[in-house]
Every structure is written in structure tokens, then in C-alpha cells.
Amino acid sequence: MIRYWLVGTVALVMLATGCAASPGATSKTVLAAAPEPTKEVRNLLLPYDHYQLSVNEIYLIESAKDLLTRDCMRKQGYDWEVIGDRKQYPDLRNRRRYAVIEMPVATEMGYKSNARLLGSTEVTAQKMDREARMSPAARKAATDPTDGCYKLAGDELARGNAENEDLVSRLNFESLEEARKSSRVAPALRSWVQCMADKGHKYKDFYAAAEDPRWATAKEPSDTEKETAEADVTCKQQAGLVKVLTETETSIQEREIREHKAYFERLASAKERHLAAARAVIDRG
Template sequence: MTRHRVVGTVALVLLAVGCGSTCGRQEVPATVLAAAPEPTAEVRDLVLPLDGYQLSVNEIYLIETAKDVLTRDCMKRQGYDWEVIDDRGQYPDLRNRRRYGLIETAVATEMGYRTNPRLMGSTDVTARKADRENRLGAAEQAAALAPGDGCYPQAGDRLARGNQPDENLVGRLNSGSLDEALKSPEGVRVTRAWARCMAEKGHTYKDFYTAAEDPRWARSKTPSTAEKQTAQADVACKQRVGLVKALSEEERGIQQRDIRAHQAYFTALKSAKDRRLAAARAVLDRR
């Protein structure tokens, strides 16, 4: 089954997010990225045990700011400027927003089953980074961004040195816990209850991933009325049968079991994460 879910790609997603309504920055980026409805409390509170062993959005931004400081110093030595984006604020971690498919009425009403980077977090910082790169001349771009010896990749290598654990296992377990939860008796029960609810509303799908991937939605560039109505029914049925609560509780138990089974691995993973964050804080303390 092909599934619309955000699992094991959190770093890529979080590096795209930016400043939300909680940020106090005044500067408005010239680059404008697509908007999305603000996350619900349910989304903000959807945290799983394995999340704590991976970088959160705020931790990624801490590292990104340290990289900017190191890049600025490196660029200065070559006679160039580099903007440090260091007013990133604090942000909700939305890595699990689409883990169980579409779960927000406002998103269904506005976007149907569509997604964009903003859905996983605000994108003002991403826009500011795009603006920064667009202002660079060819020589500045090469000095800053050239693979291997550019100031920015070198800064990343410096902060990660000695703190690059094997993250394959946590990624596999993160995906596996969802698969296991869906196949559990409770997962099967709520999925079937969701399907019955959808059938009552005139929508026949075996599960919510199939609904999201209905080929009809790909026929238009924007969500059709039928797509939005189906998406709204999808969310309503998930709420009626308690699907998010049921699956997230199953996953919490599975992930806690997996952490106990691989205790030495997760201890090492957490230690490497802490060392990387400490290296970033040390850079920021010296600037």
C-alpha cells in the first residue's frame, strides 16, 4: 500500500519550516511561499516517544543558526558578507501532522488532500534563506555553497563531527510502529469503523490512505469540490471513531517497547544528539 504519511523524513521537512505566529521578527521576506491553515491543538500535541531521539524543529534551528555564524566568519575571511538568520523563535513541532492522513477540518476545507511545505510548519525562515541566496553573486555563491569546500557545508561538517550516529534503525522503527499499529486489532477496528462511516456518507474506500490517493484528485491542479467534500468526510469520520487517539496510543506502546529493546542504541543516539546541540550552543556563546 502506498501511503501519504510523513515518517522518517522529519529532518528534510523541518529544515523547510520557519517562523509562525509565535515569532517576534519584523522583517518580511521578499519570497512568498504558499500558506496553510494553522495547526490544531490535536496536531500540536501529537508527540510520540521516538520523536525525542530526533532533532526537533527548534533544535534544527539552533544548529542552523550556529552554521550561519560559522559561515559568516568563513565568508568574512574571504571578503564577503553572510546574513545570520538568528531570530527564529520557538515553534511547534508538526512532524506528525499527516502521520494518520488528513485530520484537520480546516485543512480539508481549504486544501482537500493537497499539501505544501507550510503545512508542516511556517516557512518565513525558508523564504529568508531563499532571499539570502538570491542576493549572492556567482563568486559569493561558490564561496558559501560549493559542495565540500563551501563555507556553509564546512560549517555543517564541523558541527556534526563525531556526532553522526547511525539513524537507520530509528527511521525503520518509526515507520514500523505505524505499520504495526495499523495491523493491530485496535488499528484494524478503527480503520474498518472509519470505512463504514465513509460509506454512510457515500464514499467507498478501504482505508484513509486510499481516499487520499484517489486518482480523481490528480486531474486538477487545485482541489475540486468533490475532493474537498471527501476530505471533510474523511476528517469527520476519523473524529467520530477516535482514529487518531487509537492509533497514537498503539504507537506509543510499540515505540516504548522498541526503545527498551534497543536501550544501548537509543542511549548512544541521545548522547550524540546532545553533543551536537552542545557544539552549536558553544558556537553561539562565542559569537
């Protein structure tokens, strides 16, 4: 069963790295749009977020990798297009943590998702276009997974700055599960279930609604899917479900940060060293 907090992590990686484009790709890639984030989503941040990279921090590192890759490629006789303006974006990594929570998203997309929900796709599109314009030899020199310039650039920036993120990733999943099953959240969840039932939608929880097999059969959301998602958002709002989930998860994560204090201190230090290494490269130009 897919849990929506993981979608944020995957999308952040996709936004940062882009996708491989075919040599015949057009020079102007256009990726799917999504409704602008609501204030609620912009403010939906949790304690663990401080210890993992945001989109803007990933873009900072990507800017430094571009510069290092350019220098490496020049030594091999190739050009490397440095992507210029990586704008600043709100941190939307938790936008789908509790499935759909915004009415504009429910109305337009139902329970469907795309990378644009988590941040800008402009940089991803530029990276896809850049790769499409490269010769096969230049592309291999840049993107070879063993010794390509882009990989080597990433290795250089991360050298001595890495900390195993398996624990925080596991705790991130567990805090959501613990909150969802907690006595503090139970009344709001029961209220959501009853609200949905009153509207003709019988689900045990909001994940069951989001993962209804009917939604997977069509690429575009049906009227039924969108109506169900709209009811879902309305019932979450009436039950105060997102608020109590966020408050409960915050308490759980703060507890775990205290219990694993040394680990989280190492994680924060490794992250800052990684960002500092990127800033140093950018400052050198």
C-alpha cells in the same frame, strides 16, 4: 505508496535548508500558507520524536551554522547575512502522519500539502532571499556541496556527534504499519470505512482516500476532494481513529526503545552533543 509520516521528515529538512533561488529572484519571497495547527496536532507527539531533531532544534543548529559560515566567508572576502530571529514553533512533525486529521486543513486544502503545514516558512523564505542577493562567486563559496562554507560549518558542528539514524527511521515507518494493522486499531478502522461508505466514499483505509489518483490531477483541490477530506476527518473523529493509532504507536515505540536501549541511548547522546556544539558557537557569537 507515500506514507504521510515521511512528509514530516522531508518538510523539516526543507524548512531548515530552504531551496535554491535563481539570481533574478525577488527580494521578498512569499511561500504558501496553511491553516494554523489545531490543539490535537500540537499534542501529537510520539516516543521516537525525542531522538530526532524538531524544527526548533534544527533552527538552533542553523543559527550556529550561520555564524560559522559568516566567519568562513569573511576569510574569503565575502559577506554572509546571518538570519536573526528564528522564532520558536510548535512541533508539528506528525501533522500528516495519519493523513488529514484537521477540519480546517480538509476544508481549505483537501489532501494537498505544503511545507507550511509542518512549521514556519519564514526562515526558508529569508534563506532563499539571501541566496538570491549573492553574487555567483559568493554563492559558490558558500554553498558548494564539496567545500562550501555552509557545508564546512555543518561538518564542524556534527563532528563526533553523529549516530546512524537508519534504524530509527525504519522503526518509525514500521511502528505506523504495525499499528495500522493491529487488532487494537482494527475496530476503529472498520468504523471509519463504514462511516465513509455511508457518506458515499468507498476506501479500504484513510491512505487510500488521501492517495486517490483523482487528487493528483489538479494543483488546487477540487470541491470533491475537499468534501471527501472533510468526510475523512469527520469519520476519523467519530471512530476515535487518531487516538487509538497514537496510543498503539506509542506502545510499539516504547517497546522498541526498550529492545534497542543501547542504540537509543547513543542516539540521544549524539543529538545532545550536536545541540551543545551549536549552543557553544552561539554563545561565542
